[in-house]
Amino acid sequence: MPELVLPTTSVRESFLEAMDEFVAEGADNTQTAAWIEHRAPAWKDPTVFEEFVAAVRADALDDTPRPERHVPCTTLWWVEGEDYLGRLAIRHRLNEFLLDVGGHVGYDVRPTRRREGHATAMLREALPWARDLGIDSALVTCDDDNVGSIRVIESAGGVLEDVRRAKRRYWVPTTP
Template sequence: MPQLIQPTTAVHASFLEAVEEFEAEGRGTLEDNSMLGRDISVFGRRWQDPETFAQYVAENIAAARSDTLPPPGFVRATILWWVEGDTFLGRLSIRHRLTRRLLDWGGLIGYDVRPSARRRGHATGMLRASLPLARRLGHDPVLVTCDHDNVASRKVIEACGGVFEDRRGEKLRYWIATGGT
């Protein structure tokens, strides 16, 4: 059964396969402003080296700590991977705060499912599993956004209890209760 876990070197081979899938669909280009896109452009083929990958895993885990500075343009975030056994299926980040840009564009939770694992409920499972963690970080409700034409992501957000607030530019904005009081 898939689960959200801290990043781990145990899924190295599967992670590399997933990155190839993301790159094949155009991720990691200059136009990709996501955290995944930034990571692909920064690390690229260097991930194949086990030591570099271990460093990347450590950086992902450290991203949640208050003594770690996030990359320029990003905020502190708890980064988790959606895995089943030694298979990397996706990644999710719970941002620790909203900036003006995140309020309009990115939201508090962002997620990516590798292309070969899509349409099997992984995004819904991953988002649903993250809600108690977001609550423990002090978020209730959480803002989750998606492109206005991304029907699959809209369905994921709504299946997890997302309540539509508005559209800002190309983004639809939803709020999801995390169960806090």
């Protein structure tokens, strides 16, 4: 049964395969795409991958150095045993960009494992993590034409606030 876990080196081989799927798909404008752009070739070295995992985990800490517009972020991986299925990010607070279009939560599922209910399960399982971070209602956004994500967010109790720059903005309660 899949579960949300902190990033781990135990899924390295499957993670690398998933990143190849995202590259083949032409993924862009996601955290996964940024990881690929800046780090992918070096991941084949297990030591470099271990350092990457440590850096992703450290991004949740307030005192970790980060680019000016970034906020602390807890990244969780959706895994089943040693199989990497996707990732979900919980941004601890909202800056102007995140409040406008980015939201508290962002996620993606590896291309070959989509349409299996993983995004819905990931978002539901992430809500208690968000609550533990002090987020009472999480802002979750998606493209206005992304029917799959609209269903995922609404099934988690998301209430549409508005649409900005072709992004639907939902507030999802973090308490059951």
